[in-house]
Amino acid sequence: MFGDAVGRIMAAVGKLVRALVYLALILPAVIVVATSFTSGDAMRFPPTGFSLRWYYAFWESSLFIDSLTLSLKVAALATVLSLLFGFAAAFAIERHDFSGRELMRGFMLSPLLIPAVVLGLGLMQLQVWIGLSQTFLGLLIGHVVVTLPYVVRTLSAGMVLFDRNLEQAAMSLRATPATVLRTVTIPLLVPAIISAGVFAFVTSFGNVSLSVFLGAGGNVTLPVQVLAYVEQTVDPLVAAVSSVVIVFTLVAILIADRISGPKSII
Amino acid sequence: MKSSAAEPEGGKKYWLPLLAPASLTLLVFLLIPAGIVLRISFYPGSTTIGAEGYSLAQYGKFFGDSLYLSVLGETISYALIVCLGCLVLGFPVGYSLARHPPAKRRLRMLMVIVPLTLSLVVVVFGWLVLLGRHGLVNNLLVALGIVSSPQQLLFNRTAVVIVLIQQFLPFMILSVMNVVMQIDPVLEQASTSLRANRARTFFKVIIPLSTPGILAGLSLIFVMAVSAFVTPRLVGGPRAQMVGGFIYDQILSTSNWPFGAAMAFILLAVGFGLMAVLNATIIRPLTRGLHVR
Numbered sequence: 001m002f003g004d005a006v007g008r009i010m011a012a013v014g015k016l017v018r019a020l021v022y023l024a025l026i027l028p029a030v031i032v033v034a035t036s037f038t039s040g041d042a043m044r045f046p047p048t049g050f051s052l053r054w055y056y057a058f059w060e061s062s063l064f065i066d067s068l069t070l071s072l073k074v075a076a077l078a079t080v081l082s083l084l085f086g087f088a089a090a091f092a093i094e095r096h097d098f099s100g101r102e103l104m105r106g107f108m109l110s111p112l113l114i115p116a117v118v119l120g121l122g123l124m125q126l127q128v129w130i131g132l133s134q135t136f137l138g139l140l141i142g143h144v145v146v147t148l149p150y151v152v153r154t155l156s157a158g159m160v161l162f163d164r165n166l167e168q169a170a171m172s173l174r175a176t177p178a179t180v181l182r183t184v185t186i187p188l189l190v191p192a193i194i195s196a197g198v199f200a201f202v203t204s205f206g207n208v209s210l211s212v213f214l215g216a217g218g219n220v221t222l223p224v225q226v227l228a229y230v231e232q233t234v235d236p237l238v239a240a241v242s243s244v245v246i247v248f249t250l251v252a253i254l255i256a257d258r259i260s261g262p263k264s265i266i
Numbered sequence: 267m268k269s270s271a272a273e274p275e276g277g278k279k280y281w282l283p284l285l286a287p288a289s290l291t292l293l294v295f296l297l298i299p300a301g302i303v304l305r306i307s308f309y310p311g312s313t314t315i316g317a318e319g320y321s322l323a324q325y326g327k328f329f330g331d332s333l334y335l336s337v338l339g340e341t342i343s344y345a346l347i348v349c350l351g352c353l354v355l356g357f358p359v360g361y362s363l364a365r366h367p368p369a370k371r372r373l374r375m376l377m378v379i380v381p382l383t384l385s386l387v388v389v390v391f392g393w394l395v396l397l398g399r400h401g402l403v404n405n406l407l408v409a410l411g412i413v414s415s416p417q418q419l420l421f422n423r424t425a426v427v428i429v430l431i432q433q434f435l436p437f438m439i440l441s442v443m444n445v446v447m448q449i450d451p452v453l454e455q456a457s458t459s460l461r462a463n464r465a466r467t468f469f470k471v472i473i474p475l476s477t478p479g480i481l482a483g484l485s486l487i488f489v490m491a492v493s494a495f496v497t498p499r500l501v502g503g504p505r506a507q508m509v510g511g512f513i514y515d516q517i518l519s520t521s522n523w524p525f526g527a528a529m530a531f532i533l534l535a536v537g538f539g540l541m542a543v544l545n546a547t548i549i550r551p552l553t554r555g556l557h558v559r
Contacts, residue, residue, distance in 0.1 A: 007464030014358045021359050021439075022374065024432050025381045028392025031402060035395055044400035089288035092281035108288060111296055112486070115493030115537065117513045118530045121523065122299025125306060125314060145295050148288060199383065206385030208496055216518060223385045230387065230500060234394050242388040249384050257376065 029246050036239035043234050054240035064241050067225040074136075074221060075205040078143035082200050083193065085144070086151030093152075094159040108152040111145050119145070120213030127214075134217035142214045146207060147200035154199060158192025191260030198256035202249050300534075307528035314523045324528030334512070334529075341508045342536065344427060344498075345491035349484050351431040352438040356483070359435075360442025361472070365451070382436035390500050393429045394420065397501075421503030429501050430491055437490075438483040445479025446472070477548070485544055489537035493530075509533055 031045060039049030058064055086108075093105050111119070123142055124133070132138035166188065170180045186193075208223035215224050222245065229238055306314055310321035328334045363371055363378070381389060396402050397419040404416040419425060449472070457467040495510030502508070509529055516526035 004463060010465055010468065014362070017355060017358050018362055021355050021435065022377050025435065026377050027402075028389050028396060028432070029381065029384060031395050032388065032392045042400065043395050043398060045395065045402040045405065085288040085291060088284040092284035096281040098281070104285065104289065107292060111292065113489055113537075114296065114300060115489070115510075115530065115533055117493055117495060117510055117517070117526075118303050118534050119296065119299060121306075121513075121517055121527055121530055122301075122303040123295060124517070125302045125523065126295070126299050141291070141295050144291060148292065152288070202383040206383065206388070208385060208387050212496075212514075213517065223387045226385075226387045226391065227496065227500075230391055230394070234391070234398065238391055239395070242385075242391050245385050245388050250380060253376065253380055253383060257372070 032239050033243045033246060035236060036243040038236050038239075041235070043236060043239065047236075054236040055243075057237050058240045058244065061237070064222065064225060064237075067220050067222040068244070070219060071205055071222040074140055074143055075201050077140055078147050078204040079197050079200040081140075081144045082147040082151045083197050086148055086196065086200075087155055087193070090152050090155035090159060094156050105152075105156070109149045112149045116209030116213075120210050123210075124213050124216075134214075134219065136219055139211065139214045139219045139221070142210050143204040143207065146210055147203050150199045150203055151196040154196035155189070155192055158189050158195075162188060195256050195260050198252045202252050205248060205252075206245065303527045303530055306524050307531050309524040309527075312522045312524060317524065324525045325532075327525060328528055328532065334509075337507055337512060338509055338532070338536075340506075341492055341510070341533075344423070344430065344508060345488050347427050348430045348434060348491045349487050351427065352434050352487050353480065353484065355431065356435050356438030357442050357476075357480070360439040360479075361446050361476075363439065364443045364446035378436045378439050381432070382440075386433065386496050387500075389433060390429060390497055393425075393432070393501060397425060420501060421505060423502070423506045426498050426502040426506045426508075429497050430494060433497065434487045434490060437486055438480075441479045441483030441486070442476060445476045445482075449475045481544055481548060485541045488540055492537050493533050 035043055035045060035047045036054055037050050037052070038044075038047035039051035039053060040047065089104075089108055093101060093108070119142070123138070123145075127133040127135070127138045132141070162185075167180050167184055170184045171177075175183070206223055207221070208227055211221045211224050212227065215221055220228070222241070226238055226241055226245075229241075307324055308320045308322070309317040310319055310323045311317055328338075359378075363374055366374065398404070399416045399418070401419075403419060404413075407413045408416060453471055453475070454467055457471045458464075462470065492508075493510050494508060495514045498506060498508040499511050499514065502511075510533070513526050513529045513533070516522045516529065
């Protein structure tokens with residue numbers, strides 16, 4: 001029948017589209033890693049030969065290594081701060097019924113909707129006024145702002161799924177609220193905390209849109225350095241640098257996936 | 267609706283200080299900066315140093331120049347095309363992910379999440395390699411005899427749109443997946459058992475029920491796409507510019523912060539304007555009549 005034919009065509013087209021989408025999603029990263037091992041001087045695919053010379057060039061380049069160190073430092077600190085701030089906020093929002101609770105939830109997620117150019121320019125001007133311009137602290141604050149919404153969202157979701165009876169049981173056994181928090185609540189939320197932390201880390205580690213404004217002058221993170229470099233030239237050195245970024249991101253995501261499953265990361 | 271029985275005895279407002287660090291951070295380093303951008307955009311001159319007074323000079327400059335207006339138009343059309351592309355390509359993927367058994371979903375989820383979390387510059391760099399003169403796409407086209415010599419595939423509108431779609435696709439996929447997971451498969455089975463064919467079930471049952479997720483994804487993608495600047499800068503070249511790139515130049519190269527601020531605010535208004543319209547015309551009426559859990 002006609003309808004069945006349409007259905008079958010839809011199924012086939014759907015399958016093709018899905019295959020193409022998955023391919024397009026991972027192809028850029030796969031190509032970058034593949035070309036980073038080239039022994040030639042030019043970016044071409046398929047690459048010529050196999051060597052680690054561009055990784056060696058990366059290791060020798062203090063420009064990129066300094067940026068990598070800075071990026072790791074900012075990402076680690078931003079993760080810790082936004083986990084602390086985000087856990088407290090998510091706990092208050094999920095556990096207490098107060099007026100303006102939904103407003104507060106929306107406020108916590110609002111950095112997702114402010115374009116980086118707006119946030120970047122506003123923070124630059126504010127930091128000039130309060131003397132944080134082009135400082136490490138200024139950059140770190142920006143990263144906390146952009147990672148906070150992910151942390152609050154993931155932790156909130158984790159707290160909603162949480163079995164409150166376990167806390168009640170602990171309470172009824174005369175555990176103090178602090179003991180309950182330390183021995184029941186937090187341990188049970190470990191998967192959500194890890195997911196939130198990993199997402200905050202990779203978001204900060206990869207951020208370019210905001211860092212490009214806040215890092216102008218001295219604090220150049222790795223993605224900003226890559227951007228500046230790619231604007232001049234496209235060569236296998238950037239492929240090697242990018243591959244390192246890919247590996248860091250992938251490892252972080254795989255850790256979260258192992259511990260708490262892929263669904264919980266988002 | 268959480269019962270107040272969950273409150274500890276006495277119901278002390280001990281949760282208030284818990285909210286303080288996060289909300290103060292956002293207040294001081296998000297809301298105030300946004301307000302500052304608005305304020306700066308009303309400065310009359312081309313610098314913020316020692317500037318005072320209010321003037322519409324920056325907005326006049328933007329809306330009085332056909333170049334800026336055409337770039338704004340282009341930017342909005344890019345964003346709309348990107349939204350459409352993400353919807354058409356992302357929906358089938360999000361839907362199938364939601365209906366996959368969890369065990370088979372794992373690898374696919376990773377393929378969606380990793381590009382989402384990977385640094386934007388790395389992804390764009392990957393596209394520069396893919397679409398470059400000696401890249402995979404050109405080599406394939408030549409090998410298949412479709413073109414006789416490598417073509418310039420970069421630095422045009424199509425390239426910008428393709429790369430933006432790939433960047434934002436995961437948002438649409440996850441958004442659709444989340445909403446479809448809440449649709450009971452029983453509804454689809456019911457539709458099929460009532461002899462509706464697959465196409466009819468799709469358009470009459472699945473699409474209407476997943477509209478909230480689709481719209482959430484679309485508005486997020488639109489807001490992000492209008493303000494994109496890294497991608498158009500690297501992939502678009504001088505011929506395919508977006509407002510975001512102009513702002514970036516005004517702030518970091520020309521140091522004309524007031525004009526950059528006015529453009530940034532125009533972008534913000536365009537993005538939020540569309541969201542408000544969507545919300546008032548489609549989302550609210552739709553979610554009002556619909557009580558899906």
